Amino acid sequence: MIGILGAGAFGTALAVALGREGPVMLWGRSGAGARLPGVVLPENVTVTANCADLARAQTVLLAVPAQALAGVLATHGWLNGRALVACCKGVDLASGLGPTGLIARACPAAIPAILTGPSFATDIARGLPTALTLACADDAAGAALQQQLSTAALRLYRTTDVTGAELGGALKNVVAIAAGVVIGAGLGDSARAALMTRGYAEMVRLAQALGAQAETLAGLSGFGDLVLTCTSDQSRNFRYGRALGAGEPFDTAITVEGVATARAVTALAARHDIDMPLAVMVAALTLGQITLPEAIQALLSRPLKQE
Numbered sequence: 001m002i003g004i005l006g007a008g009a010f011g012t013a014l015a016v017a018l019g020r021e022g023p024v025m026l027w028g029r030s031g032a033g034a035r036l037p038g039v040v041l042p043e044n045v046t047v048t049a050n051c052a053d054l055a056r057a058q059t060v061l062l063a064v065p066a067q068a069l070a071g072v073l074a075t076h077g078w079l080n081g082r083a084l085v086a087c088c089k090g091v092d093l094a095s096g097l098g099p100t101g102l103i104a105r106a107c108p109a110a111i112p113a114i115l116t117g118p119s120f121a122t123d124i125a126r127g128l129p130t131a132l133t134l135a136c137a138d139d140a141a142g143a144a145l146q147q148q149l150s151t152a153a154l155r156l157y158r159t160t161d162v163t164g165a166e167l168g169g170a171l172k173n174v175v176a177i178a179a180g181v182v183i184g185a186g187l188g189d190s191a192r193a194a195l196m197t198r199g200y201a202e203m204v205r206l207a208q209a210l211g212a213q214a215e216t217l218a219g220l221s222g223f224g225d226l227v228l229t230c231t232s233d234q235s236r237n238f239r240y241g242r243a244l245g246a247g248e249p250f251d252t253a254i255t256v257e258g259v260a261t262a263r264a265v266t267a268l269a270a271r272h273d274i275d276m277p278l279a280v281m282v283a284a285l286t287l288g289q290i291t292l293p294e295a296i297q298a299l300l301s302r303p304l305k306q307e
């Protein structure tokens with residue numbers, strides 16, 4: 001049995017995909033299905049009102065937003081000792097840690113892993129083909145998780161480069177907000193392509209400085225997810241950025257991971273002396289520290305240098 005903690009869009013979609021193949025126990029603090037309306041859960045999926053029921057599972061997927069993960073880990077001590085697969089994309093604002101770092105800190109006896117890569121919850125729930133990265137520092141444990149969590153439509157590729165995989169997923173959301181700003185402000189598709197390219201260079205710079213391999217960033221969890229998120233209307237980060245660029249309001253109840261992560265990586269980049277102008281711009285813009293014209297000017301006035 002696989003346990004899934006968090007019944008938002010992604011947790012519910014994973015329950016649907018994995019429930020087509022075997023037993024799944026799903027817990028959400030507000031019940032299940034609300035964030036993925038119209039989805040029918042397979043018979044194999046049991047929705048429980050008691051989170052501790054998931055303790056019967058040796059593998060638990062943690063499908064809550066990145067900024068909620070530390071609190072969830074602190075609340076549910078029974079998670080320790082299990083294989084814990086973070087299904088979130090972000091850097092924790094309070095600690096600067098990624099999801100697996102949070103797991104290792106709170107649950108030292110757990111096997112930390114992360115599932116990340118280009119995949120919209122609705123696509124997964126519809127059974128459309130999807131390829132993701134499963135990153136686990138312990139390769140044998142990662143191989144077992146890869147087998148357990150792959151289905152015919154949900155194909156998992158494996159890596160031990162946890163830092164690269166989690167930073168790819170976290171940072172692409174920041175670039176997607178910037179890409180949305182470019183489109184919302186009417187700067188055009190060419191400008192978006194330039195921004196994505198520079199954003200990718202930024203992602204690789206920080207990830208390598210923190211010990212990741214550049215090849216990981218070129219894979220599903222980095223380049224793959226960057227392309228998806230910067231170019232699809234389905235992305236909440238992109239839509240949020242587009243609203244910002246157009247001067248339109250955006251529903252604050254919608255999960256937009258890149259906002260907090262931009263702030264967290266700005267601090268990380270400063271600590272490691274890494275140049276991350278896009279992340280700094282997104283953090284300042286979303287905090288209201290600069291205006292949209294100032295943000296655009298900051299991007300256009302970067303010094304001319306070699307590519």
Ligand SMILES: NC(=O)C1=CN([C@@H]2O[C@H](COP(=O)(O)OP(=O)(O)OC[C@H]3O[C@@H](n4cnc5c(N)ncnc54)[C@H](OP(=O)(O)O)[C@@H]3O)[C@@H](O)[C@H]2O)C=CC1
Nearest residue numbers: 007008009010030035064065066068088089119120121255
């Ligand atoms: N949606 C997608 O297409 C994809 C999402 N992801 C990642 O998955 C993660 C979750 O996103 P997603 O499911 O889309 O977000 P949603 O906003 O759809 O759902 C978030 C869920 O987390 C729950 N939650 C929030 N805080 C807590 C808490 N402290 N304790 C328990 N539950 C909590 C919410 O409960 P409540 O409803 O009660 O607030 C809600 O069920 C994000 O990191 C996202 O980047 C990854 C790939 C695809």
Ligand SMILES: O=C(CO)COP(=O)(O)O
Nearest residue numbers: 117118119120235236237
């Ligand atoms: O991570 C995602 C796709 O891979 C989902 O992106 P959004 O959170 O921007 O909707």
